[in-house]
Amino acid sequence: MAELPQRVRIREVGPRDGFQNEPxxxxxxxxxxxIDQLGRSGLRRMEVTSFVRPDVIxxxxxxxxxxxxxxxxxxxxxxxxxxxxxxxxxALEHRDRFHEVSVFLSASETHNRxxxxxxxxxxxxxxxxxxxxxxxxxxxxxxxxATSFGCPYEGRVPPERVAQIAAALRDAxxxxxxxxxxxxxxxxxxxxxxxxxxxxxxxxxxxxELTAHFHNTRGQGLANVLAALDVGVDSFESSFGELxxxxxxxxxxxxxxxxxxxxxxxxxxxxxxxxxxxxxxxxGMVRDVLGRPLGSHVSTAGPVEWNPPxxxx
Amino acid sequence: MAELPQRVRIREVGPRDGFQNEPxxxxxxxxxxxIDQLGRSGLRRMEVTSFVRPDVIxxxxxxxxxxxxxxxxxxxxxxxxxxxxxxxxxALEHRDRFHEVSVFLSASETHNRxxxxxxxxxxxxxxxxxxxxxxxxxxxxxxxxATSFGCPYEGRVPPERVAQIAAALRDAxxxxxxxxxxxxxxxxxxxxxxxxxxxxxxxxxxxxELTAHFHNTRGQGLANVLAALDVGVDSFESSFGELxxxxxxxxxxxxxxxxxxxxxxxxxxxxxxxxxxxxxxxxGMVRDVLGRPLGSHVSTAGPVEWNPPxxxx
Numbered sequence: 001m002a003e004l005p006q007r008v009r010i011r012e013v014g015p016r017d018g019f020q021n022e023p024x025x026x027x028x029x030x031x032x033x034x035i036d037q038l039g040r041s042g043l044r045r046m047e048v049t050s051f052v053r054p055d056v057i058x059x060x061x062x063x064x065x066x067x068x069x070x071x072x073x074x075x076x077x078x079x080x081x082x083x084x085x086x087x088x089x090x091a092l093e094h095r096d097r098f099h100e101v102s103v104f105l106s107a108s109e110t111h112n113r114x115x116x117x118x119x120x121x122x123x124x125x126x127x128x129x130x131x132x133x134x135x136x137x138x139x140x141x142x143x144x145x146a147t148s149f150g151c152p153y154e155g156r157v158p159p160e161r162v163a164q165i166a167a168a169l170r171d172a173x174x175x176x177x178x179x180x181x182x183x184x185x186x187x188x189x190x191x192x193x194x195x196x197x198x199x200x201x202x203x204x205x206x207x208x209e210l211t212a213h214f215h216n217t218r219g220q221g222l223a224n225v226l227a228a229l230d231v232g233v234d235s236f237e238s239s240f241g242e243l244x245x246x247x248x249x250x251x252x253x254x255x256x257x258x259x260x261x262x263x264x265x266x267x268x269x270x271x272x273x274x275x276x277x278x279x280x281x282x283x284g285m286v287r288d289v290l291g292r293p294l295g296s297h298v299s300t301a302g303p304v305e306w307n308p309p310x311x312x313x
Numbered sequence: 314m315a316e317l318p319q320r321v322r323i324r325e326v327g328p329r330d331g332f333q334n335e336p337x338x339x340x341x342x343x344x345x346x347x348i349d350q351l352g353r354s355g356l357r358r359m360e361v362t363s364f365v366r367p368d369v370i371x372x373x374x375x376x377x378x379x380x381x382x383x384x385x386x387x388x389x390x391x392x393x394x395x396x397x398x399x400x401x402x403x404a405l406e407h408r409d410r411f412h413e414v415s416v417f418l419s420a421s422e423t424h425n426r427x428x429x430x431x432x433x434x435x436x437x438x439x440x441x442x443x444x445x446x447x448x449x450x451x452x453x454x455x456x457x458x459a460t461s462f463g464c465p466y467e468g469r470v471p472p473e474r475v476a477q478i479a480a481a482l483r484d485a486x487x488x489x490x491x492x493x494x495x496x497x498x499x500x501x502x503x504x505x506x507x508x509x510x511x512x513x514x515x516x517x518x519x520x521x522e523l524t525a526h527f528h529n530t531r532g533q534g535l536a537n538v539l540a541a542l543d544v545g546v547d548s549f550e551s552s553f554g555e556l557x558x559x560x561x562x563x564x565x566x567x568x569x570x571x572x573x574x575x576x577x578x579x580x581x582x583x584x585x586x587x588x589x590x591x592x593x594x595x596x597g598m599v600r601d602v603l604g605r606p607l608g609s610h611v612s613t614a615g616p617v618e619w620n621p622p623x624x625x626x
Contacts, residue, residue, distance in 0.1 A: 004502070150617070184610075185617050187580035188539050189317070216532070218617070219573035219610035220580075223535040226501050251606065252614045260532035267500035267533075293564065297497075297532035301565045304463070304498050304531070 005234035007271035011045035011211070012038055012258055014286070015066075016081050018243025020050065020059045021254070022290065028062045030289045032069045037285060038240060039072030041278035043258075046072070047102060047237075050081035051090040064090070067097040079142065083116070088130050092137060101134045102178070103127045103169075104144040107162045108151035111182070115146070124168050131173040143169030144178035144213065149194070150185030159194050163201035170202060176209040177202070178237060181224065182246050184217020184254075188227035195231045211235040214256050215245045216295070221256035222264055229270070236261060241283045242295030257296030259283055267304055276303045318547035320584035324358035324524070325351055325571055327599070328379075329394050331556025333363065333372045334567070335603065341375040343602045345382045350598060351553060352385030354591035356571075359385070360415060360550075363394035364403040377403070380410040392455065396429070401443050405450055414447045415491070416440045416482075417457040420475045421464035424495070428459070437481050444486040456482030457491035457526065462507070463498030472507050476514035483515060489522040490515070491550060494537065495559050497530020497567075501540035508544045524548040527569050528558045529608070534569035535577055542583070549574060554596045555608030570609030572596055580617055589616045 015035050019026050035048055048070065054061035063080070072078065079100035082088050091101070105123035106112035112120050131141050147154075148162045166177045179198065195210065202208050212233050214224045225236060238258040239245065245254010262274045276298070283299035294300075328348050332339050348361055361383065367374035376393070385391065392413035395401050404414070418436035419425035425433050444454050460467075461475045479490045492511065508523065515521050525546050527537045538549060551571040552558065558567010575587045589611070596612035607613075 184614060185580075187577055189581040217610060217614045218576050219529070219570060220535050220577045222533050223539045223577060226536045226539050253610065257532060263531050264500055264533045264536060267498075268502040297530060297566065301497060301530045 004229050004268065004270060005232065007234070007273070008229075008265060009045060009235045010043060010258065010261065010272055010274065011047060011079070011235075011237045012043045012240060013047045013237050013255065014038070014239035014241060014243045014258070016047040016050050016060070017245065017255060018239045018241065018286075020057055021244040022059060025059045025061070026289060028065050028069070031062070031066050034282060034286055034289070035066070035070045036072060037278070037282040039070070039076050041282060042272075042274040043279070044075060044273055045077050045079070047079045047081060048098070050083065051087035052081075052083050064094055067094045077140070079140075082130055082134070084126055085129055085133070088133060095137060098139075100140040100142060101130070102142045102144055103130055103174075104146060104180075105165070106146040106151070106182075107157045107165055108147040108154045110153040111147045111151045114153070120165065124165070124172070127169070128172040131169075135173045140176070141174045142176040142178055142211070143172070143174035144180055145169070146180045146182045148179040149181045149190060150183070152183045152185075159197055162194075163198050166198055166202055166208075170208045174208070176211055176235070178211040178213045180213040181215050184215040184220070186214060186224050187220065188223050191224050191227035192231050195228060195233050199232075209235055211237060213237040215254050216242060216256045217245070217252055217254065222260060225256065225261060225264070240279060240296070241286045241299060243286065253295035257283075257294075257298070259296050259298040263298045263303060317542050317581065317583060318545065320547070320586070321542075321578060322358060322548045323356060323571065323574065323585055323587065324360060324392070324548075324550045325356045325553060326360045326550050326568065327351070327552035327554060327556045327571070329360040329363050329373070330558065330568060331552045331554065331599075333370055334557040335372060338372045338374070339602060341378050341382070344375070344379050347595060347599055347602070348379070348383045349385060350591070350595040352383070352389050354595060355585075355587040356592070357388060357586055358390050358392070360392045360394060361411070363396065364400035365394075365396050377407060380407045390453070392453075395443055395447070397439055398442055398446070401446055408450060411452075413453040413455060414443070415455045415457055416443055416487075417459060417493075418478070419459040419464070419495075420470045420478055421460045421467045423466040424460045424464045427466070433478065437478070437485070440482070441485040444482075448486045453489070454487045455489040455491055455524070456485070456487035457493055458482070459493045459495045461492040462494045462503060463496070465496045465498075472510055475507075476511050479511055479515055479521075483521045487521070489524055489548070491524040491526045493526040494528050497528040497533070499527060499537050500533060501536050504537050504540040505544050508541060508546050512545075522548055524550060526550040528567050529555060529569045530558070530565055530567065535573060538569065538574060538577070553592060553609070554599045554612060556599065566608035570596075570607075570611070572609050572611040576611045576616060
């Protein structure tokens with residue numbers, strides 16, 4: 001067994017991905033206090049909103065207000081998801097309030113077309129312009145590749161195609177590439193095979209960070225994290241409360257839960273920098289705001305060190 | 314990375330462990346049709362009930378009726394949990410209806426005393442008599458060690474103590490030892506360290522089967538399965554629908570879900586013998602019987618090959 005990483009980087013995506021996927025739009029006030037609590041938990045990366053069209057995604061209508069109102073420690077790197085140049089224009093009006101942008105496309109033509117009504121090539125053309133201008137503005141850039149491990153329409157996606165898209169994103173200026181398991185089709189054996197392939201395709205250089213974005217759709221999210229750690233991946237994206245992701249069909253879960261990820265890693269002696277009790281407080285707050293049970297486990301069971309006494313069984 | 318096992322053995326424990334932990338007693342008729350459906354899913358091992366005192370655990374009052382009524386294929390090995398000699402006496406009245414017994418104790422003195430009001434030494438004395446008589450009756454015997462990976466009262470349990478108890482169970486006639494993560498304290502690094510230690514302590518011989526019984530209390534159940542596979546463990550216990558286990562505090566989950574386990578293993582190319590759609594049917598049936606959402610994921614998301622189309626995200 002290879003040595004596991006000693007520390008990992010975690011990007012919290014709940015405030016964008018999670019809030020976007022809730023049927024009811026969360027009050028701006030609640031978003032701000034939730035993000036502020038996450039900022040106090042030791043998380044060092046957070047995707048806080050997206051400048052999408054408010055008539056299409058009303059859940060994020062308040063992107064500007066949220067960006068302006070949140071108060072997080074200066075060491076937290078805030079990112080904003082950018083769908084296109086118009087979104088970038090709006091984001092740049094608040095340039096001093098965030099540090100990174102994320103752009104996305106899918107490795108599956110069918111999924112990309114259904115998602116943004118463009119071919120992969122058309123998406124890449126648009127993202128190149130966004131990334132160019134974002135870098136000019138001094139922003140760090142991440143490109144996320146959805147359906148990297150499989151597509152619900154096309155099945156398994158050729159890993160070479162994913163590698164080509166990753167290289168195109170790097171060439172366009174992305175300093176980080178995220179590999180998304182959009183509908184929870186990844187398995188640990190595949191994860192162990194693909195990340196080394198992708199790292200090699202990117203020249204095995206340290207100038208592009210590889211990030212794993214797993215979903216817990218079939219309960220295997222943290223097993224895929226372990227598999228990724230085993231092949232040297234040390235950057236992950238997750239969502240507090242297990243919010244968001246691609247929760248289909250109804251009742252399914254999406255993103256892996258940040259508190260479950262942190263609990264496992266810290267118990268394994270891998271440093272995340274996160275104060276788990278403070279994170280669990282944030283999850284408890286969002287459960288109250290949403291008024292429904294969460295998909296995450298540690299938000300209910302608590303950290304291991306809390307040792308809830310077990311009844312006889 | 315070591316070679317993964319090509320096939321694994323799974324014991325379904327939902328009909329005992331799951332049904333016992335439901336607040337409302339499930340109708341005998343429903344138990345029988347659920348077990349019969351599980352028997353049609355290709356599962357080859359199933360713990361179907363326990364002869365405990367009906368005044369203490371009314372949920373399993375109908376152990377005899379269930380054993381007599383179920384109809385499962387002859388290749389399914391049925392086991393019964395035996396708490397003591399009185400329970401064995403009652404079970405032996407239906408000797409031709411099952412093939413194995415399971416007995417249990419805890420590796421933590423505090424947990425064992427709270428669970429069965431005995432010291433570990435007293436438990437072992439009692440289990441020796443049960444195992445002696447069970448083997449005389451031609452039954453295969455499993456001994457399960459609760460809190461093998463940690464105790465909510467005592468914290469980490471010395472692995473040497475767990476190994477000593479495992480050896481004592483083997484010497485008493487157990488052909489299989491199950492290591493239980495009763496309150497979900499195990500992590501993958503620990504799992505990779507402990508199973509090789511325990512196997513060596515048992516003489517590294519093939520005459521005792523080592524079985525992992527993980528809980529998903531903190532969402533890490535399948536990651537622990539992967540860690541166990543990596544060190545050669547190829548026998549697991551799980552529960553359809555993620556029923557049962559040690560679901561504390563309220564709302565917490567216990568056992569890993571059999572359908573999630575099977576989905577991950579089969580996607581990894583590891584043979585389980587299980588027909589996943591038939592198993593998901595059983596989970597859907599128990600969801601209807603209980604009238605509540607299940608903790609398992611594949612029961613909602615479906616097998617990967619069902620490819621539920623994802624909406625744009």
